[in-house]
Amino acid sequence: MPVSADNLTAKGLRSRAKIVDAAARLVLANGAHGATMEAIQQEAGVSASQLYHYFDNKRDLLAAVIQASTEVVLANKWLRDMRSLADLRAWRDAVVDAARETGCRTGCPLASFVEDIPDTDPDLLDLAAAGLRRLTSVVTDALTTMRAAGELRADADVHRLALVIVTAYEGGMLVSRAQRDPAPLEAALDAAVAGVLAHAPSEEPRAAPSG
Amino acid sequence: MPVSADNLTAKGLRSRAKIVDAAARLVLANGAHGATMEAIQQEAGVSASQLYHYFDNKRDLLAAVIQASTEVVLANKWLRDMRSLADLRAWRDAVVDAARETGCRTGCPLASFVEDIPDTDPDLLDLAAAGLRRLTSVVTDALTTMRAAGELRADADVHRLALVIVTAYEGGMLVSRAQRDPAPLEAALDAAVAGVLAHAPSEEPRAAPSG
Incomplete structure (x- = not known):
């Protein structure tokens, strides 16, 4: 069960933000479907377990990317x-x-x-x-x-x-x-x-x- | 080696158009990446060998879809x-x-x-x-x-x-x-x-x- 952003430490928030940033870059370059979880993991420089610690699945990650993109x-x-x-x-x-x-x-x-x-x-x-x-x-x-x-x-x-x-x-x-x-x-x-x-x-x- | 559209019979052209139409519908609904070759094959109601008879790969099919979309x-x-x-x-x-x-x-x-x-x-x-x-x-x-x-x-x-x-x-x-x-x-x-x-x-x- 991934952790909600509300319950993260400062370090956790930074890790989560790093993943969202990496996903946002890939989505912008390759579209939402082109950005695979594997590619996002590589771009963010995190392990799969870290990635899935923060996001249940790609859909949850995409939701976070859309929200972050709105703020940008x-x-x-x-x-x-x-x-x-x-x-x-x-x-x-x-x-x-x-x-x-x-x-x-x-x-x-x-x-x-x-x-x-x-x-x-x-x-x-x-x-x-x-x-x-x-x-x-x-x-x-x-x-x-x-x-x-x-x-x-x-x-x-x-x-x-x-x-x-x-x-x-x-x-x-x-x-x-x-x-x-x-x-x-x-x-x-x-x-x-x-x-x-x-x-x-x-x-x-x-x-x-x-x- | 897939056949070029220039060398198709009327029946071949219809089959090819059917595939392009199916791909176009899926791309419009799910994006270019969301439309997989398998889904396109199903949507068009053709076999994989038919699909690859007309298109080497998804990229070639996407090119045909963009050209057909332009005409639409x-x-x-x-x-x-x-x-x-x-x-x-x-x-x-x-x-x-x-x-x-x-x-x-x-x-x-x-x-x-x-x-x-x-x-x-x-x-x-x-x-x-x-x-x-x-x-x-x-x-x-x-x-x-x-x-x-x-x-x-x-x-x-x-x-x-x-x-x-x-x-x-x-x-x-x-x-x-x-x-x-x-x-x-x-x-x-x-x-x-x-x-x-x-x-x-x-x-x-x-x-x-x-x-």
Whole structure:
């Protein structure tokens, strides 16, 4: 019977985290199915008995990886610091720069799970969905702050705008990853940011040419 | 040595297509790694020797599935018929309706491959990327037709707008699939369509052809 994370010593927590990190790396590179327990064990540098001390089976380990991946996605500094339209643009630049630096080799870890989890395991899919919901919720909060500060109009549907940003991020990452080219990601994020800016209070009633 | 598709009889082509279809269904449900050769054989209702008559190994079969999936994506009637902004809206509605009908259970088959193919197999990833490029190219052609007809301004960057549409589609499908909820897909596609409409000649002549 594997031990619950709640009952671990500091050393145990570190060992468990090492295994989850190794599993996350392999899942990101090879998909959830491609990452075998054996490969994860090797990548983490632990014995099989250590691995199974912490996780009953691969499914439990995948659940831990999805939860850890959610925290990684949400820990993004530009996302956490997003309070203004300028911050939104800074996040956009940071995402594109990061993609360029890695040659668009890494996708969103949550997306791997969505595409990779068998339909027969709705609980794991729910965990990935919950991660995406939390991401959307962080962006919604940021847009709510901008709206309260008057950067967005009072009638701006911040939840819907957050969905536009999150889907643009996911779709942009996915297509850029496939093509090893940051252009799709850039186009997606620029369009999403423009969609948000369209809800800024008009400087002037947006240049109606009729005079 | 498996036979090339070029040298097959009509019956052989049908058998091969049956295997590819079965593999495609399993990949869509369980990811590329989750679909084992044994499961594919069962799903297709063929013997192992038949399976290996057509495909040397799983990699060859996956390549065939990616190519077949590309054709499925491109065969979408609303995509093929897209010539006008009204057609673009009709495509948006058809995509959202289809997602709603299936309870958002199916994703874009090309996306499964992008998230699921090991980084160690760049050739398969290239096939998925080529599929996404063809999709982008079909949308670019449609937008070029709209621009030529005066529905979009002469300075509209149709390739970039096509990237916005394709990434919105992919990201929307992915998040909606995870959450079993069409709202993210709707928000993504509406924003992308609005992004295209922003390149229409001006706000005024949007009412009707002036005659």
